[in-house]
Amino acid sequence: MSSSLRSARPVWLTSSGELNKEDLEVMAFMEEVLERAIDAAGTVGRAALIPWGGAEACVDAYETAIRALTDAQLNIARAVDAEPVRAVLASCAEMTRDIGATHLSSVRWILDV
Amino acid sequence: MSSGSGIVNRLDGRTRLYWESTGAGDPVLLIHGLGLSGGAWWRTVDALADALRVITFDHRGIGRSDSLSYAYTTEAMADDAVSILDDLAIDRVHVYGFSLGGMVAQQIALRHPTRVQSLVLGATHSGGRHAAFPGSDVVAFFRRRATMPSEEAAWASVPYNYGPRSRAEQVDRIAEDIERRLANPFNERAYRAQLLAASLHNCYRRLERIRAPTLVVHGARDLIIPVANAHLTAERVPGARLEILADAGHLYPTEEPAVDEAIGEFFAAHA
Numbered sequence: 367m368s369s370s371l372r373s374a375r376p377v378w379l380t381s382s383g384e385l386n387k388e389d390l391e392v393m394a395f396m397e398e399v400l401e402r403a404i405d406a407a408g409t410v411g412r413a414a415l416i417p418w419g420g421a422e423a424c425v426d427a428y429e430t431a432i433r434a435l436t437d438a439q440l441n442i443a444r445a446v447d448a449e450p451v452r453a454v455l456a457s458c459a460e461m462t463r464d465i466g467a468t469h470l471s472s473v474r475w476i477l478d479v
Numbered sequence: 480m481s482s483g484s485g486i487v488n489r490l491d492g493r494t495r496l497y498w499e500s501t502g503a504g505d506p507v508l509l510i511h512g513l514g515l516s517g518g519a520w521w522r523t524v525d526a527l528a529d530a531l532r533v534i535t536f537d538h539r540g541i542g543r544s545d546s547l548s549y550a551y552t553t554e555a556m557a558d559d560a561v562s563i564l565d566d567l568a569i570d571r572v573h574v575y576g577f578s579l580g581g582m583v584a585q586q587i588a589l590r591h592p593t594r595v596q597s598l599v600l601g602a603t604h605s606g607g608r609h610a611a612f613p614g615s616d617v618v619a620f621f622r623r624r625a626t627m628p629s630e631e632a633a634w635a636s637v638p639y640n641y642g643p644r645s646r647a648e649q650v651d652r653i654a655e656d657i658e659r660r661l662a663n664p665f666n667e668r669a670y671r672a673q674l675l676a677a678s679l680h681n682c683y684r685r686l687e688r689i690r691a692p693t694l695v696v697h698g699a700r701d702l703i704i705p706v707a708n709a710h711l712t713a714e715r716v717p718g719a720r721l722e723i724l725a726d727a728g729h730l731y732p733t734e735e736p737a738v739d740e741a742i743g744e745f746f747a748a749h750a
Contacts, residue, residue, distance in 0.1 A: 440490065443490050444490065450492070453490070456490035460555065463552075467552040468679055471681040
């Protein structure tokens with residue numbers, strides 16, 4: 367079992383990138399387990415968000431909030447005529463957007479919205 | 480034919496985005512895929528610039544664009560593209576995105592809908608749980624590719640990038656592509672950041688919000704982004720037209736030169 371798990375290390379960690387039958391079986395099993403876990407999380411998440419207007423509305427609201435926060439930081443950066451404060455504010459805005467985008471991508475995947 | 484080029488300096492003071500503009504007429508923004516510079520559009524620019532103002536650009540860390548941090552999300556790449564339109568004082572534009580560029584094009588259409596006159600999504604996918612993913616051998620290759628010497632990587636990519644007919648009959652065109660590609664130094668960090676952006680991309684459910692007239696183009700022999708994705712995308716975008724190229728692989732602009740003309744006609748119909 368331990369050797370199976372060791373051999374199931376991600377493709378990008380193998381030197382040749384080639385997989386044998388055992389690797390593929392372990393990967394398929396892990397994918398199936400992960401898929402079921404995501405399905406279950408999605409079902410629970412969608413049910414839990416019904417009182418707040420449903421999963422899609424909640425995710426959209428989160429996205430709107432992230433964009434508003436990003437835009438506010440960018441507007442402040444534009445208004446500040448001093449470096450490096452402007453650069454720091456602009457970088458913070460980009461970080462906010464990218465972290466938010468990563469959250470949103472994952473949440474949309476799990477909730478399928 | 481008029482042409483120009485320039486650099487957009489973004490607010491962070493470190494990001495500089497290089498763009499080129501060729502021709503006159505309605506503007507069209509071309510967005511290229513993974514690890515490639517705007518120069519990789521050379522065939523399409525030649526085909527479209529007789530009737531349109533064709534704008535290409537290099538993503539962060541690619542070609543002549545520079546940045547301290549790379550773009551790790553398609554949202555960031557979309558905002559970079561729109562910053563170029565802002566700098567050029569262009570309100571609305573036809574957008575043609577290819578592969579990763581197609582994902583960026585989706586984000587532009589969703590994040591900046593008033594800026595998009597029409598949309599062409601070439602050899603791309605919408606992400607999310609419903610996307611059809613490439614085989615594990617293809618994924619393994621593209622991860623391995625980042626560590627290969629540029630020329631070896633370019634030639635090793637040929638079986639994945641081009642369909643069998645093209646590999647047999649269009650060796651000269653493939654060699655031209657590779658020669659152009661090697662003209663730009665390869666940036667491994669920017670490439671990995673773009674790979675992450677493609678992995679995180681997820682617009683599937685929101686495609687139905689796209690209001691711009693949309694054309695989806697895909698090679699039936701595409702190994703990198705399976706053609707099933709084109710069907711999914713065309714089903715989700717309201718009123719989208721689907722064009723499947725029977726013998727083409729991923730890099731269909733090289734394999735099917737006539738497609739650029741059809742895309743030009745699509746833009747003209749939605750001027």
